[in-house]
Amino acid sequence: MANDKKLVASITSRDEDFAQWYTDVVKKAELTGYTSVKGCMVIKPAGYAIWENIQKELDARFKETGVDNVYLPMLIPESLLQKEKDHVEGFAPEVAWVTEGGLNKLQEKMCIRPTSETLFCDLYAKDIQSYRDLPKVYNQWCSVLRWEKTTRPFLRSREFLWQEGHTAHATAEEAEARTVQMLNVYADFCEEVLAIPVVRGQKTDKEKFAGAVSTYTIESLMHDGKALQSGTSHNFGDGFAQAFGIQFTDKDNQLKYVHQTSWGMTTRMIGAIIMVHGDDDGLVLPPRIAPTQCVVIPIRQKAEGVLDKANEITAALRASGLRVKLDDSDRSPGWKFSEQEMRGFPMRIELGPKDLEAGNCVLVRRDTREKLVVPIEKAAEESAKLLQVIQKDMLERAKQFRAEHTYEAEDYETFKETIDQKPGFVKAFWCEDVACEDKIKEDTTATSRCIPFGEEAIVPEGAKCVCCGKPAKKMVYWGKAY
Amino acid sequence: MANDKKLVASITSRDEDFAQWYTDVVKKAELTGYTSVKGCMVIKPAGYAIWENIQKELDARFKETGVDNVYLPMLIPESLLQKEKDHVEGFAPEVAWVTEGGLNKLQEKMCIRPTSETLFCDLYAKDIQSYRDLPKVYNQWCSVLRWEKTTRPFLRSREFLWQEGHTAHATAEEAEARTVQMLNVYADFCEEVLAIPVVRGQKTDKEKFAGAVSTYTIESLMHDGKALQSGTSHNFGDGFAQAFGIQFTDKDNQLKYVHQTSWGMTTRMIGAIIMVHGDDDGLVLPPRIAPTQCVVIPIRQKAEGVLDKANEITAALRASGLRVKLDDSDRSPGWKFSEQEMRGFPMRIELGPKDLEAGNCVLVRRDTREKLVVPIEKAAEESAKLLQVIQKDMLERAKQFRAEHTYEAEDYETFKETIDQKPGFVKAFWCEDVACEDKIKEDTTATSRCIPFGEEAIVPEGAKCVCCGKPAKKMVYWGKAY
Numbered sequence: 015m016a017n018d019k020k021l022v023a024s025i026t027s028r029d030e031d032f033a034q035w036y037t038d039v040v041k042k043a044e045l046t047g048y049t050s051v052k053g054c055m056v057i058k059p060a061g062y063a064i065w066e067n068i069q070k071e072l073d074a075r076f077k078e079t080g081v082d083n084v085y086l087p088m089l090i091p092e093s094l095l096q097k098e099k100d101h102v103e104g105f106a107p108e109v110a111w112v113t114e115g116g117l118n119k120l121q122e123k124m125c126i127r128p129t130s131e132t133l134f135c136d137l138y139a140k141d142i143q144s145y146r147d148l149p150k151v152y153n154q155w156c157s158v159l160r161w162e163k164t165t166r167p168f169l170r171s172r173e174f175l176w177q178e179g180h181t182a183h184a185t186a187e188e189a190e191a192r193t194v195q196m197l198n199v200y201a202d203f204c205e206e207v208l209a210i211p212v213v214r215g216q217k218t219d220k221e222k223f224a225g226a227v228s229t230y231t232i233e234s235l236m237h238d239g240k241a242l243q244s245g246t247s248h249n250f251g252d253g254f255a256q257a258f259g260i261q262f263t264d265k266d267n268q269l270k271y272v273h274q275t276s277w278g279m280t281t282r283m284i285g286a287i288i289m290v291h292g293d294d295d296g297l298v299l300p301p302r303i304a305p306t307q308c309v310v311i312p313i314r315q316k317a318e319g320v321l322d323k324a325n326e327i328t329a330a331l332r333a334s335g336l337r338v339k340l341d342d343s344d345r346s347p348g349w350k351f352s353e354q355e356m357r358g359f360p361m362r363i364e365l366g367p368k369d370l371e372a373g374n375c376v377l378v379r380r381d382t383r384e385k386l387v388v389p390i391e392k393a394a395e396e397s398a399k400l401l402q403v404i405q406k407d408m409l410e411r412a413k414q415f416r417a418e419h420t421y422e423a424e425d426y427e428t429f430k431e432t433i434d435q436k437p438g439f440v441k442a443f444w445c446e447d448v449a450c451e452d453k454i455k456e457d458t459t460a461t462s463r464c465i466p467f468g469e470e471a472i473v474p475e476g477a478k479c480v481c482c483g484k485p486a487k488k489m490v491y492w493g494k495a496y
Numbered sequence: 497m498a499n500d501k502k503l504v505a506s507i508t509s510r511d512e513d514f515a516q517w518y519t520d521v522v523k524k525a526e527l528t529g530y531t532s533v534k535g536c537m538v539i540k541p542a543g544y545a546i547w548e549n550i551q552k553e554l555d556a557r558f559k560e561t562g563v564d565n566v567y568l569p570m571l572i573p574e575s576l577l578q579k580e581k582d583h584v585e586g587f588a589p590e591v592a593w594v595t596e597g598g599l600n601k602l603q604e605k606m607c608i609r610p611t612s613e614t615l616f617c618d619l620y621a622k623d624i625q626s627y628r629d630l631p632k633v634y635n636q637w638c639s640v641l642r643w644e645k646t647t648r649p650f651l652r653s654r655e656f657l658w659q660e661g662h663t664a665h666a667t668a669e670e671a672e673a674r675t676v677q678m679l680n681v682y683a684d685f686c687e688e689v690l691a692i693p694v695v696r697g698q699k700t701d702k703e704k705f706a707g708a709v710s711t712y713t714i715e716s717l718m719h720d721g722k723a724l725q726s727g728t729s730h731n732f733g734d735g736f737a738q739a740f741g742i743q744f745t746d747k748d749n750q751l752k753y754v755h756q757t758s759w760g761m762t763t764r765m766i767g768a769i770i771m772v773h774g775d776d777d778g779l780v781l782p783p784r785i786a787p788t789q790c791v792v793i794p795i796r797q798k799a800e801g802v803l804d805k806a807n808e809i810t811a812a813l814r815a816s817g818l819r820v821k822l823d824d825s826d827r828s829p830g831w832k833f834s835e836q837e838m839r840g841f842p843m844r845i846e847l848g849p850k851d852l853e854a855g856n857c858v859l860v861r862r863d864t865r866e867k868l869v870v871p872i873e874k875a876a877e878e879s880a881k882l883l884q885v886i887q888k889d890m891l892e893r894a895k896q897f898r899a900e901h902t903y904e905a906e907d908y909e910t911f912k913e914t915i916d917q918k919p920g921f922v923k924a925f926w927c928e929d930v931a932c933e934d935k936i937k938e939d940t941t942a943t944s945r946c947i948p949f950g951e952e953a954i955v956p957e958g959a960k961c962v963c964c965g966k967p968a969k970k971m972v973y974w975g976k977a978y
Contacts, residue, residue, distance in 0.1 A: 116590055157570060
């Protein structure tokens with residue numbers, strides 16, 4: 015099999031050069047392709063099929079909470095982008111401008127949306143008059159453009175796909191509840207579907223979204239110990255409403271500003287799947303998101319009965335709702351095994367003449383390589399069970415990895431040494447002064463990832479800022495990040 | 497009820513002012529909204545939900561034929577757009593140009609895709625080396641931009657949503673077969689799902705796509721007698737392959753150019769649904785595409801048992817797979833009836849205290865207003881049946897309308913008079929000279945819609961061009977078009 019592997023491709027070892035390993039996996043698993051358009055990627059069938067499953071799962075969860083999908087223009091007139099001061103400062107440096115259309119120079123230039131707060135505000139200002147028009151809970155699936163200087167497939171590219179939810183509410187309480195609700199939708203989705211554990215928390219003022227009162231985030235940990243911001247949910251208070259004049263007549267007949275939120279998740283999550291679960295043989299896809307969950311590989315497929323039975327097994331798995339395919343091409347079984355591993359299909363079923371004689375087939379897990387011999391007539395049932403076990407085990411392993419790579423630091427020397435020597439999260443207290451955040455970033459390149467929710471956020475009496483030693487006000491997750 | 501109607505909105509009569517009627521329906525049914533971005537539209541929840549159903553139905557049909565979904569960049573560098581001569585001539589005048597990005601002037605300007613042939617060719621030139629890499633049958637769902645001067649919601653807007661399929665094949669025969677196959681997918685989808693009958697045929701050279709060898713089209717007829725091009729499928733031969741250098745080594749070890757196709761359908765089809773099926777009370781949605789197929793409306797809902805039973809009926813319909821909602825708001829039943837009619841939900845179920853006492857409920861069709869009294873316990877079963885009948889009847893009515901509005905003309909006077917006096921298709925022979933097409937367009941504003949497939953395309957001996965009287969070579973459908 016070692017020899018067969020070269021038929022597929024050899025990839026850089028993950029522990030040797032993580033960045034090169036990532037690039038190799040993305041390329042060899044045919045998730046993306048290069049293009050003549052600098053900083054942009056082509057998402058190929060194997061990559062796009064993962065995104066389709068992400069969309070399907072997330073969209074169903076959104077709709078359960080009452081979200082309506084809409085579509086707004088991809089262009090934003092300059093004057094509209096400039097209406098909210100913090101927002102334009104945050105985004106103006108990284109947008110692309112359309113200045114000519116239909117052979118003429120435009121009177122007012124327009125940018126390609128980097129995000130659509132301003133367009134939703136423009137819509138809400140027209141459509142909201144009364145408390146009866148509230149809440150508005152809209153979402154759109156689209157692509158956005160940000161003029162990044164250095165790019166990497168899925169993790170940072172000039173154009174990327176995402177969903178952006180934008181809501182308007184009658185009260186501050188309702189907006190806050192929606193902000194938290196959507197963060198939890200993201201967190202549950204990551205853990206249940208992608209098998210990626212996340213830390214839920216709040217961004218510091220320095221790291222929050224341009225124009226937001228507060229930004230909530232979920233942070234996940236990659237295999238190289240770097241953090242990845244995996245989804246954010248923003249509470250805007252009534253700041254945008256004031257800038258755009260979004261007012262409604264409430265039940266008490268008073269004219270009031272609405273309270274707004276926005277929240278987004280992107281194709282970056284495909285990068286997270288790769289970096290959390292992948293190994294030296296390639297991609298490892300969690301069963302719930304894998305476009306192909308199982309591949310059936312006949313051994314000596316010209317031997318009597320083998321291909322027929324492989325077809326039967328495939329049909330049985332498909333009938334029980336699994337996403338399965340049969341590889342009856344003329345390539346060698348070893349080549350097919352390596353390909354299944356490279357592409358990250360969660361399991362394969364091997365079936366040869368000897369298995370057939372014994373009435374068995376062999377289930378092989380992608381994540382652990384464990385083999386399970388089962389009676390052919392139980393192939394579908396056992397595969398369904400096995401996929402559930404794989405899904406659960408992948409989450410457990412990722413949780414364990416994160417636990418083993420989450421550290422604490424009480425003094426600055428330990429903090430700096432940990433960041434430098436031990437890739438992972440570092441939990442440490444902070445005085446809430448942006449100067450300490452700046453210093454930490456300058457000294458270590460680490461940033462504050464989030465102030466976690468719940469018990470672990472409690473700051474005990476006498477706790478001191480890890481950087482300046484002054485009284486601490488917050489417990490913070492720190493880390494180097496993508 | 498006449499009085500209640502005003503609670504919803506009054507719309508212009510369809511036969512009085514079709515254009516205004518269309519605008520009213522789009523607005524009052526809340527399908528689109530206006531925006532500060534000139535020539536672009538906001539697709540609101542009621543409109544976007546129709547598009548989601550179109551996507552779901554079409555995408556499943558695509559995948560059955562082996563289509564893989566992908567995503568390519570939204571920007572096209574100028575040099576890439578210019579590689580194929582006819583193509584750039586066709587599209588350059590109507591694109592929007594990005595000239596600045598990230599605060600800098602770009603070295604090479606890029607247009608926002610008006611269509612993505614050039615990007616797919618760029619990808620295929622990199623990814624296709626051998627016959628083993630063929631065929632490529634890719635599709636993407638995205639938005640495109642064309643700098644239109646006059647715009648109307650769904651029918652013509654600067655930005656619109658669509659899918660664009662792009663394929664590459666080893667032989668001319670295979671490319672031709674795929675071009676025809678996808679046209680038939682579109683035609684079947686229109687007739688089976690949208691209840692819109694279409695004429696399948698070929699575009700004349702004057703009307704074909706920029707860069708294509710041949711363009712196939714499906715043409716539908718709107719209620720005002722104007723034609724709507726509803727989907728097109730193009731065979732490019734090896735023209736793009738030569739311009740972009742897309743070559744492969746075939747089984748015979750010869751280096752050959754691939755043969756390509758592309759095919760697309762857009763949000764314009766929502767405009768077609770409105771203009772084929774709508775009436776003076778608003779939208780009429782075919783059941784198979786309607787986001788809400790049935791609304792349950794309780795009458796005197798505070799009377800004992802009414803709301804409970806309405807809930808039961810709603811649950812029963814939902815359990816049987818129908819898209820149903822209950823309107824238990826405090827608005828009057830008359831208001832709810834008008835709203836159901838305006839929004840085009842295919843049927844409603846009325847249930848009041850008297851019905852309850854008799855153990856019945858009332859099914860009301862949107863298309864014919866017919867009422868059907870059925871036992872409450874049969875509501876789900878009868879609704880499912882009724883929706884099938886409505887779907888079938890809507891297609892039949894549209895077919896009959898088209899038959900009644902399709903004319904023939906043998907001489908130019910009759911032709912001009914028919915085009916002028918009788919809105920609809922006119923079938924007439926043509927010599928295949930573009931000069932006659934130009935003259936017809938100048939004299940009547942009508943254009944050649946297509947040269948139909950099948951028996952009706954046969955040109956009998958002695959047939960003459962309706963315009964110049966020279967021997968005819970083709971039978972053509974003519975009409976004024978959107």
